[in-house]
Amino acid sequence: MTETENTTTILTSSNSNQEVPKIKLGLQDKYEEEKKQETRAPEKEPLNPENIQPVVDQLPEPSGWRILVLPFTPKEKTKGGLIIAQESLDRLRIATNCGYVLKMGPLAYKDKDKFEDPWCKKGDWVIFARYAGSRLPIEGGEIRILNDDEILGTIQDPESVLHYI
Numbered sequence: 001m002t003e004t005e006n007t008t009t010i011l012t013s014s015n016s017n018q019e020v021p022k023i024k025l026g027l028q029d030k031y032e033e034e035k036k037q038e039t040r041a042p043e044k045e046p047l048n049p050e051n052i053q054p055v056v057d058q059l060p061e062p063s064g065w066r067i068l069v070l071p072f073t074p075k076e077k078t079k080g081g082l083i084i085a086q087e088s089l090d091r092l093r094i095a096t097n098c099g100y101v102l103k104m105g106p107l108a109y110k111d112k113d114k115f116e117d118p119w120c121k122k123g124d125w126v127i128f129a130r131y132a133g134s135r136l137p138i139e140g141g142e143i144r145i146l147n148d149d150e151i152l153g154t155i156q157d158p159e160s161v162l163h164y165i
Contacts, residue, residue: 047070047073047138047140047141048070048073048100049070049100052070052102055138056102056103059102059103059138059143060136060145061103061105062103062104062105062108062145063105063106064105064106064107064108065105065107065108065109065110065111065147065148065149066105066108066145066146066147066148067101067103067104067105067108067120067145067146067147067148067151068101068102068103068104068143068144068145069099069100069101069102069126069128069133069143069144069145069146070099070100070102070141070143070144071093071096071098071099071141071142071143071144072096072098072099072100072125072158073093073096073141074089074092074093074096074159076089093141093142095130095131096130097127097128097129097130097161098125098126098127098128098155098158098161099125099126099128099144099146100123100124100125100126100158101120101121101122101123101124101125101126102122102143103122104121104122104148105148108148109148114149115148119148119151119153119154120151120154124154125154125155125156125157125158126151126152126153126154126155127151127152127153127154127155127161128144128146128150128151128152129150129152132144132146132150133145133146133147133150
């Protein structure tokens with residue numbers, strides 16, 4: 001029996017040169033293709049305060065009393081190693097009520113009749129109403145523009161108020 005790259009030649013007494021196609025392993029080919037794609041183009045990590053800094057200058061400047069906030073994106077894996085379902089992660093991203101303050105408008109917290117001191121500053125984690133603000137989709141996630149009076153409070157760790165749906 002002689003073997004070539006794509007076919008195997010079997011020599012028998014009834015037929016001297018019959019070519020038999022090589023066995024095609026569909027699943028093995030699929031796994032190899034997926035492995036190549038993983039090494040080629042790794043999935044982009046969701047936006048978070050650490051990896052958004054290079055693009056902050058490209059984001060819109062909030063006008064007036066508005067604040068630009070990056071909503072909190074939950075981790076895909078719990079501390080115990082459980083993987084959270086994609087549907088639950090999508091619901092958490094849409095209905096999140098925590099965010100990281102990226103930029104503040106020039107009039108944010110300047111109304112002395114309404115505010116004694118600013119409720120938050122750039123770089124704070126804040127809590128806001130679940131569906132507050134205007135959503136702006138950007139590559140890797142979304143940002144929200146909130147009014148200064150829509151901020152309900154500040155927190156140290158957004159995961160401390162996170163609940164899974």
